[in-house]
Amino acid sequence: MSSKHAVSAEALERFNNPRNFGPLDEWDGHARITGPCGDTMEVWLKIENARIARAGFVTDGCGPSRAAGSMATELVTGKLVKDVLRIKQKDILHGLGGLPKDAEHCALLAANTLGAAIGDCQQRKQTARQCSDCSTAECPSKQRRADESEEEFRDRQALGKRMCQIGYKLLVMSGKGGVGKSTVSANLAIALALAGKRVGLLDVDIHGPSIPKLLGLDDSQVVTHEGELVPLEIGENLKVMSIAFFLPSRRDAVIWRGPRKYGAIRQFLKDVAWGPLDYLVIDAPPGTGDEPLSVAQLVGQPAGAILVTTPQDLAIADVRRSVSFCEKVSLPVVGIVENMSGLVCPHCGGKIDLFKTGGGEALAREMNVPLLGQIPIDPEIVTCGDGGIPYIHRFAGSPAAQAFNGAVERVLSRSQAASTTFHLSSPTGDNA
Numbered sequence: 350m351s352s353k354h355a356v357s358a359e360a361l362e363r364f365n366n367p368r369n370f371g372p373l374d375e376w377d378g379h380a381r382i383t384g385p386c387g388d389t390m391e392v393w394l395k396i397e398n399a400r401i402a403r404a405g406f407v408t409d410g411c412g413p414s415r416a417a418g419s420m421a422t423e424l425v426t427g428k429l430v431k432d433v434l435r436i437k438q439k440d441i442l443h444g445l446g447g448l449p450k451d452a453e454h455c456a457l458l459a460a461n462t463l464g465a466a467i468g469d470c471q472q473r474k475q476t477a478r479q480c481s482d483c484s485t486a487e488c489p490s491k492q493r494r495a496d497e498s499e500e501e502f503r504d505r506q507a508l509g510k511r512m513c514q515i516g517y518k519l520l521v522m523s524g525k526g527g528v529g530k531s532t533v534s535a536n537l538a539i540a541l542a543l544a545g546k547r548v549g550l551l552d553v554d555i556h557g558p559s560i561p562k563l564l565g566l567d568d569s570q571v572v573t574h575e576g577e578l579v580p581l582e583i584g585e586n587l588k589v590m591s592i593a594f595f596l597p598s599r600r601d602a603v604i605w606r607g608p609r610k611y612g613a614i615r616q617f618l619k620d621v622a623w624g625p626l627d628y629l630v631i632d633a634p635p636g637t638g639d640e641p642l643s644v645a646q647l648v649g650q651p652a653g654a655i656l657v658t659t660p661q662d663l664a665i666a667d668v669r670r671s672v673s674f675c676e677k678v679s680l681p682v683v684g685i686v687e688n689m690s691g692l693v694c695p696h697c698g699g700k701i702d703l704f705k706t707g708g709g710e711a712l713a714r715e716m717n718v719p720l721l722g723q724i725p726i727d728p729e730i731v732t733c734g735d736g737g738i739p740y741i742h743r744f745a746g747s748p749a750a751q752a753f754n755g756a757v758e759r760v761l762s763r764s765q766a767a768s769t770t771f772h773l774s775s776p777t778g779d780n781a
């Protein structure tokens with residue numbers, strides 16, 4: 350490239366006629382990433398005999414973004430999956446004969462989206478695999494411990510087998526009730542399902558299970574099949590189960606003591622027939638006591654916590670405790686969601702800081718954990734919650750829904766990176 354603005358013939362050709370443009374009908378892995386420039390790229394991959402048989406992409410960016418997506422998908426087609434992990438920004442630029450300096454980030458976006466799609470392939474493969482053919486010799490479900498009975502061993506195996514089919518478990522936690530943990534769990538699960546992921550939403554908030562109410566499932570009945578609990582389905586990708594369905598009365602508070610609560614949570618995690626899932630979003634009990642501890646210990650890896658807080662100092666102190674709880678139980682913090690972060694005026698669109706804003710942001714910086722999003726107060730969230738209507742679906746264009754979606758993008762990229770590292774022996778490279 351002699352000049353900063355020169356465009357090679359290879360690149361120019363793909364500006365207008367990108368190859369592999371469009372989604373695939375059948376695919377094994379998919380990813381969508383929005384780069385810092387605001388362009389969104391999606392990549393789909395179909396694998397046959399350990400090779401990329403077909404690749405497709407779309408982008409809402411202009412010429413260089415189309416050219417980069419085109420070259421990325423051309424470079425991977427026919428290659429062994431393990432070799433595709435080595436494809437980086439520089440390879441895409443090389444294939445295109447370069448891009449103008451101010452458009453080189455398009456090749457980075459293409460490389461990152463490609464890497465995330467490969468991660469998605471691996472994750473789906475992993476979750477589809479049954480424990481019975483699990484090749485991991487050190488799998489804890491395989492050996493009976495000296496201190497457990499035959500029944501306890503079988504029970505633990507059943508739990509391990511169930512959790513093994515789940516790509517990534519997201520524990521949504523808060524220091525206390527009323528900060529919007531269930532609202533965040535429900536909207537997060539819906540957004541992940543809308544992004545094409547197979548999602549389970551599990552409500553184990555024993556003292557205040559509100560997921561059925563939030564999703565309009567209050568009057569639903571759960572059925573069992575061959576001793577397993579069949580989750581309720583919403584749309585194509587979302588399955589839901591709540592402990593509320595099993596309470597003697599949905600109006601009653603649970604007054605079970607510790608071991609009974611632990612047993613209920615454990616049985617619940619073991620007995621729900623989710624099938625293979627990409628994500629299990631768990632609306633965990635609030636606080637840092639025995640109940641969230643049980644959940645964190647039982648779900649296994651890969652898992653991470655999303656901490657929900659409101660911006661006031663008092664709530665922030667609670668989240669600080671939650672972060673240190675996660676450190677103690679070795680549960681990675683995926684990030685913090687600052688909920689009720691200002692009020693968007695329905696009349697003028699201006700923002701009013703009812704409870705201050707920025708508390709979650711300051712805490713995220715202080716504790717060195719990512720801030721996933723700041724969700725403003727929107728009276729429609731309450732109306733939707735009371736009416737059992739998924740807010741993020743009904744008010745897709747609202748500032749709060751956009752904030753939810755931004756948080757989901759960050760969850761996707763962080764959890765995919767984590768599960769890719771977890772499932773693959775070789776690192777994915779230096780594209781991040």
Ligand code: ADP
Binds near residue numbers: 527528559689
């Ligand atoms: P938690 O699970 O932490 O107890 P919930 O999700 O049940 O909290 O939310 C408590 C109440 O706050 C509900 O009425 C819910 O509709 C409302 N709420 C949550 N987030 C928001 C928000 N961003 N804007 C307006 N209302 C909200």
